[in-house]
Amino acid sequence: DQQVKQNSPSLSVQEGRISILNCDYTNSMFDYFLWYKKYPAEGPTFLISISSIKDKNEDGRFTVFLNKSAKHLSLHIVPSQPGDSAVYFCAASGPGGGSNYKLTFGKGTLLTVNP
Amino acid sequence: DAGVIQSPRHEVTEMGQEVTLRCKPISGHDYLFWYRQTMMRGLELLIYFNNNVPIDDSGMPEDRFSAKMPNASFSTLKIQPSEPRDSAVYFCSWGRSYNEQFFGPGTRLTVL
Secondary structure (H helix, E strand, O other): OOOEEOOOOEEEEEOOOOEEEEEEEOOOOOOEEEEEEEOOOOOOEEEEEEEOOOOEEEEOOEEEEEEOOOOEEEEEEOOOOHHHOEEEEEEEEOOOOOOOOOOEEOOOEEEEEEO | OOOEEEEOOEEEEOOOOOEEEEEEEOOOOOEEEEEEEEOOOEEEEEEEEEOOEEEEOOOOOOOOEEEEEEEOOEEEEEEOOOOHHHOEEEEEEEEOOOOOOEEOOOEEEEEO
16 A cells, blocks of 8 residues: 555656656645655665645755645756756655654656756 | 665575674664665665664564664664565665654665
């Protein structure tokens, strides 16, 4: 039973264009969401997060959008750069307003940014 | 550098053998986590500790898996006996604030 779903195993975009990675969740008790990036042979690294009390959080080229009614979040990267090529994991936690450390991850989406 | 050392980085063993994976996080953390990554199931939480005490081991697949944290800077994940379906990348991570975890580089385990 996958509570966090990333339905696109891979995504390919051109350098300079927007990358949109999607994530759906089923557990309405989740109240904190995170995106992690993973390069080959390395562990995942934290990228950006959002609390359920917000619908948008922006950090430089990265923006996460949350649609609670649809139980859907997305990560936008603009402009995309070749160095962004990696596997992106969506993760959720809760209840606890982020103080619940237990994260549930999706299976990941491999993003390839072509020069 | 996430401040987590995992060893070994690669392990190849035969079915039935005991496997011990090690994690050394930097000191001063409150939480330590063990995850397993496979193609089929993605990144799964196996167990996590708070102040060296196991809090939730509901993700541990079977009794063949066990984890310990004898002190704040060392943890082990043991599989005995190992099976081919245990082949995966195993990650250790630590957390101090509520919104981030810092992952080690992982141990790639292959059970033949």
